[in-house]
Amino acid sequence: MSSPLPSLAPHALLVFLLQLSLLLLLALALGRLAVRLGLPALVGELLTGVLLGPSLLGALAPGAVAWLLPADANQLHLVDAVGQVGVLLLVGVTGAQVDVALLRRRGSTGVRVSLAGLLLPLALGVAAGFVVPGALIPGGTQRWVFALFLGVAMCVTAIPVIAKTLADMGLLHRDIGQLTLAAGSVDDAVGWLLLSVVAAAATTGVHAGSVALSLVYLVGFLAAALLVGRPVVRRALRAAGRAGDGGPRVTTAVVVILLGAAATHAMGMEALLGAFVAGILVGQARGEPGDATRPLWTDLAPLRTVTLSVLAPIFLATAGLRMDLTALADWRVLVAAVALLAIAILGKFAGAYLGARGSRLSHWEAIALGAGMNARGVVEVVVATTGLRLGVLNVATYTVIVLIAVVTSVMGPPILRRAMARVDVTPAENERGRALASVGN
Numbered sequence: 090m091s092s093p094l095p096s097l098a099p100h101a102l103l104v105f106l107l108q109l110s111l112l113l114l115l116a117l118a119l120g121r122l123a124v125r126l127g128l129p130a131l132v133g134e135l136l137t138g139v140l141l142g143p144s145l146l147g148a149l150a151p152g153a154v155a156w157l158l159p160a161d162a163n164q165l166h167l168v169d170a171v172g173q174v175g176v177l178l179l180v181g182v183t184g185a186q187v188d189v190a191l192l193r194r195r196g197s198t199g200v201r202v203s204l205a206g207l208l209l210p211l212a213l214g215v216a217a218g219f220v221v222p223g224a225l226i227p228g229g230t231q232r233w234v235f236a237l238f239l240g241v242a243m244c245v246t247a248i249p250v251i252a253k254t255l256a257d258m259g260l261l262h263r264d265i266g267q268l269t270l271a272a273g274s275v276d277d278a279v280g281w282l283l284l285s286v287v288a289a290a291a292t293t294g295v296h297a298g299s300v301a302l303s304l305v306y307l308v309g310f311l312a313a314a315l316l317v318g319r320p321v322v323r324r325a326l327r328a329a330g331r332a333g334d335g336g337p338r339v340t341t342a343v344v345v346i347l348l349g350a351a352a353t354h355a356m357g358m359e360a361l362l363g364a365f366v367a368g369i370l371v372g373q374a375r376g377e378p379g380d381a382t383r384p385l386w387t388d389l390a391p392l393r394t395v396t397l398s399v400l401a402p403i404f405l406a407t408a409g410l411r412m413d414l415t416a417l418a419d420w421r422v423l424v425a426a427v428a429l430l431a432i433a434i435l436g437k438f439a440g441a442y443l444g445a446r447g448s449r450l451s452h453w454e455a456i457a458l459g460a461g462m463n464a465r466g467v468v469e470v471v472v473a474t475t476g477l478r479l480g481v482l483n484v485a486t487y488t489v490i491v492l493i494a495v496v497t498s499v500m501g502p503p504i505l506r507r508a509m510a511r512v513d514v515t516p517a518e519n520e521r522g523r524a525l526a527s528v529g530n
Contacts, residue, residue: 105167108158109403112137112168116402129254129498131466134402135491138409158410172407174347175400176471177364181346182393183277184368198448199271205444206462207244207276210436211283214243217432222421227483230291237287238481242473242490243433245280246273247466247498254464254502260509265454269461272441277468281365282307284472285358291479292357306356314349314366322367323374339392342371361471401467408470408491411477416485426489433493434500437463453511460504469494 097105119133119140140146141158158165218236226235251273260266289303322345329337349367350360371389417423438459445455473490476482482490 181368209440214240
């Protein structure tokens with residue numbers, strides 16, 4: 090007779106519950122404070138972990154921190170597991186909001202802006218990776234792997250931050266708003282692909298056979314998602330919707346996202362890529378034949394609310410716990426941080442600007458696109474966390490990259506507001522705005 094599964098020790102359960110409660114409560118309070126100050130909630134939620142981590146409370150009251158946030162790996166893994174589920178669902182929800190039809194309509198312009206805003210910071214980031222001080226590279230990590238990872242970190246954008254910023258500023262109906270979402274969606278998709286490639290290089294190395302096998306897995310997964318996954322997900326969501334309430338459909342969407350993540354993880358690629366592709370499949374699913382124009386993801390508002398309001402803040406708070414701002418006391422780290430921040434801003438801004446000007450957009454429209462695409466937000470934090478988990482980044486480099494995410498997210502809205510004030514509203518944009526308002530009502 091098999092022995093029963095071991096249960097969680099009472100003290101471990103108590104600490105786990107207190108950890109989640111404290112992290113979520115502080116993330117809520119500091120996130121709301123950040124919003125009141127005109128900053129993204131991301132700033133306050135990350136600050137939660139910074140305050141409780143080695144940067145502040147860990148140095149002032151190490152005993153209290155050691156009790157509430159013990160260094161025991163098993164205890165930390167409990168909170169990490171909640172954060173990992175949160176980030177997978179966050180990436181999946183982001184994928185569900187990718188407007189594939191918009192990408193088709195804005196195809197050439199969106200691709201030009203996206204590629205320019207992707208390739209320039211990628212190249213600058215890789216180049217910077219070969220010259221940064223050795224103090225920023227973990228022992229045992231090959232410099233070229235670190236350089237590739239830094240390039241990916243420099244080139245990503247953040248659809249969740251962009252979409253919320255545009256919505257808060259009333260710019261979703263503007264052509265520039267739509268184009269920013271389209272180009273950002275392409276950047277997000279390519280970013281997850283590149284992250285998978287670099288993650289594979291960091292864990293298995295790069296050999297002709299492993300590269301070929303990874304490409305086969307990648308192409309096979311995307312083909313299976315398109316040819317098999319899309320109709321299966323559509324039918325599953327339709328069947329779940331017949332239950333009469335939204336619960337089964339939300340559950341089905343979560344299962345699809347987690348299975349997508351499991352599939353790419355099993356293939357040696359990043360689980361985030363599978364979650365993102367699965368989210369796109371959920372977003373493309375339409376209603377019954379008589380209501381085929383309605384995307385089914387509009388019924389998943391409860392999932393989005395729980396993910397953005399509960400799970401994502403927990404992930405961001407745990408991400409902040411890993412930051413150590415005292416690392417900036419080392420002048421080499423501080424100089425590298427300033428240089429990498431400048432490279433990140435210049436590369437993304439200049440790339441998007443040049444792509445926009447090459448598509449015959451005006452100077453101010455190009456600046457608005459650069460400001461929107463420059464916001465890294467939670468996606469940069471996810472990339473940094475992945476790098477730390479893989480051992481490609483150390484705590485100092487992780488702290489620098491997360492700071493880049495915060496600074497670029499904060500600087501976007503004021504530049505975007507100033508640029509768009511100089512771009513005339515077209516009749517088509519007014520009509521689109523009225524249509525969006527009527528849907529909202």
